Amino acid sequence: MDVRGKRLTLDEFMNTELSVKHYPEMEYNWATGVAITKFLKGLKNGKILGTYCNDCDRTVCPPRMFCEECFNPMNHYVKLPDTGVINTFSLAFIRTDATRREKAEIPAVIDIDGTSISPSGFLHLIDEDVSHDKIKIGMKVKAVWKDEKDRIGDITDIKFFELLEDD
Amino acid sequence: MTNKVAIIGVGIEGFRSSIRELSYKEMVYQAAVKAYSDAQVNPRDDVDTFISCEEDFNMGTSITDEYAPDQIGGAQRPVHTITGDGIQGMAAAYMQIKTGMFDIAVVEAQSRASDILTHNQIQHFALDPLYVRQFDATHHTAAALEKQIYLKRSNTSEDAVAEVAVKNHNNALFNPNAAYGIKATKQDILQSKMIATPLRSGEVSESADGAVVIVLASEKGIGNRDVDPVWINGISYATNSPNFHTRDWQTAKYAELCAKKAYEMASITNPKSQIDVFEIDDTYAFKELQHLEALGIYESGEAGKALLNGELGRKGSNPVNTSGGTIGMGNGHDVNGLQRVAEVVHQLRGHAGKRQISGAKTGLAFSWRGVPTTAGAIAVLGGN
Numbered sequence: 342m343d344v345r346g347k348r349l350t351l352d353e354f355m356n357t358e359l360s361v362k363h364y365p366e367m368e369y370n371w372a373t374g375v376a377i378t379k380f381l382k383g384l385k386n387g388k389i390l391g392t393y394c395n396d397c398d399r400t401v402c403p404p405r406m407f408c409e410e411c412f413n414p415m416n417h418y419v420k421l422p423d424t425g426v427i428n429t430f431s432l433a434f435i436r437t438d439a440t441r442r443e444k445a446e447i448p449a450v451i452d453i454d455g456t457s458i459s460p461s462g463f464l465h466l467i468d469e470d471v472s473h474d475k476i477k478i479g480m481k482v483k484a485v486w487k488d489e490k491d492r493i494g495d496i497t498d499i500k501f502f503e504l505l506e507d508d
Numbered sequence: 509m510t511n512k513v514a515i516i517g518v519g520i521e522g523f524r525s526s527i528r529e530l531s532y533k534e535m536v537y538q539a540a541v542k543a544y545s546d547a548q549v550n551p552r553d554d555v556d557t558f559i560s561c562e563e564d565f566n567m568g569t570s571i572t573d574e575y576a577p578d579q580i581g582g583a584q585r586p587v588h589t590i591t592g593d594g595i596q597g598m599a600a601a602y603m604q605i606k607t608g609m610f611d612i613a614v615v616e617a618q619s620r621a622s623d624i625l626t627h628n629q630i631q632h633f634a635l636d637p638l639y640v641r642q643f644d645a646t647h648h649t650a651a652a653l654e655k656q657i658y659l660k661r662s663n664t665s666e667d668a669v670a671e672v673a674v675k676n677h678n679n680a681l682f683n684p685n686a687a688y689g690i691k692a693t694k695q696d697i698l699q700s701k702m703i704a705t706p707l708r709s710g711e712v713s714e715s716a717d718g719a720v721v722i723v724l725a726s727e728k729g730i731g732n733r734d735v736d737p738v739w740i741n742g743i744s745y746a747t748n749s750p751n752f753h754t755r756d757w758q759t760a761k762y763a764e765l766c767a768k769k770a771y772e773m774a775s776i777t778n779p780k781s782q783i784d785v786f787e788i789d790d791t792y793a794f795k796e797l798q799h800l801e802a803l804g805i806y807e808s809g810e811a812g813k814a815l816l817n818g819e820l821g822r823k824g825s826n827p828v829n830t831s832g833g834t835i836g837m838g839n840g841h842d843v844n845g846l847q848r849v850a851e852v853v854h855q856l857r858g859h860a861g862k863r864q865i866s867g868a869k870t871g872l873a874f875s876w877r878g879v880p881t882t883a884g885a886i887a888v889l890g891g892n
Binding site: 361366371376377406412 | 527528529530531532533534535537540541544550551552565568577578579581583620622623624625626629630633637638641642
């Protein structure tokens with residue numbers, strides 16, 4: 342990997358200067374709340390849920406308890422298809438710990454079908470085995486789910502999105 | 509136009525020991541809806557500036573301010589964060605309105621203590637890393653060090669300290685927004701577990717979840733709205749020293765410093781006689797007494813005696829923490845200041861129910877940012 346600057350060895354980095362080290366223990370347990378709890382339970386059951394705002398006549402995914410546009414409550418939950426469109430994507434070669442992947446992971450923002458006005462959805466992955474030159478913005482994709490017994494109510498209950506070949 | 513600034517809306521969600529059925533965004537939304545209803549404003553059209561008071565480590569998300577706008581109605585509007593207590597955020601909002609460029613401002617603060625599993629570690633992380641954090645002393649130790657010298661120098665009794673906790677737990681029984689209303693007794697406090705001498709667990713405010721949103725407005729911002737304004741007559745904040753070896757341990761110097769400025773703004777020369785209700789930080793029971801003295805309401809050593817004489821109770825001459833304080837409402841960390849402000853607003857509007865101090869016209873809200881800080885913020889509120 343070519344990076345600019347002088348590369349330090351681990352020994353140089355940790356031991357050449359007198360320094361103080363501290364390794365904090367930071368653990369959190371966020372309550373998922375009304376809307377995201379419904380969303381995660383939906384995923385466990387193989388469904389993608391959204392909410393519909395009556396005042397703005399729009400559907401958003403993931404669901405929200407309130408509409409950030411008109412600030413009114415959103416109580417109408419709707420089941421959305423597990424298909425969508427690639428909003429944008431990247432071939433990612435670096436992990437969060439800065440080590441290099443040989444095979445790219447393909448994060449993509451998926452606009453879920455059935456969301457309206459400005460489409461919405463979530464960050465997920467495209468099947469990393471597809472040929473890179475086939476992936477295009479605007480391409481239709483479909484969720485590939487984990488086996489029902491392995492789903493836990495988590496965004497990773499969807500393994501990845503596969504490309505739909507029809508266009 | 510005098511360009512005065514008022515609080516025209518208050519919304520509280522909680523406080524409870526934990527609010528697990530709502531996400532933090534949903535919890536703040538609930539408080540915001542109440543505040544906007546009270547203030548007769550539509551956040552999407554009427555509010556000029558939004559301020560959220562939150563800290564990354566408390567929220568568990570770095571650059572957490574990015575997630576602040578939606579739940580306060582600030583999506584794609586001017587929003588910024590104050591990494592500190594709610595009254596510090598209120599001071600920023602006050603100054604923004606004073607520029608004349610903004611007429612309606614919103615301040616939000618919240619606590620999601622129940623989302624944090626390693627709270628002691630997060631607090632410990634606030635200590636200087638080079639030569640303080642090495643000692644395995646909890647953050648409560650800093651409070652114990654402070655209490656030790658405060659009791660000695662002010663000649664305040666442990667009985668007085670325990671009675672602060674008793675008073676505030678009992679006041680909280682009358683506050684529907686309080687998490688820890690308890691019919692506590694002096695013995696409960698004096699026999700509670702020793703954390704670090706001379707600090708016992710019964711004197712420490714327990715964490716709670718909750719949110720407060722307040723709406724501030726200029727006279728122009730109030731316009732024809734059917735609201736009940738409470739004016740901000742003085743507001744300030746100050747910090748003493750971050751270092752354990754250079755700070756003033758005995759007195760709450762930060763309280764003295766910011767009070768001087770706020771009293772000057774509000775033309776207060778004798779706070780004890782000119783102010784009717786006091787909401788004063790009591791994160792640790794002794795802090796209520798120490799703060800009362802630093803704020804010039806009592807001479808050194810006199811606050812504890814006044815408490816034992818009944819002066820600080822709901823029927824006393826200088827009622828302190830009718831809300832229950834942080835001991836009674838629950839320690840909301842960054843939102844403690846707005847807890848204090850909200851109670852003063854209720855009192856001055858005559859909306860405090862069984863806690864109501866009759867004829868209350870002027871109130872003081874004072875917050876401390878908690879251990880290991882020496883930072884405080886004050887607001888003097890009143891009628892016209």
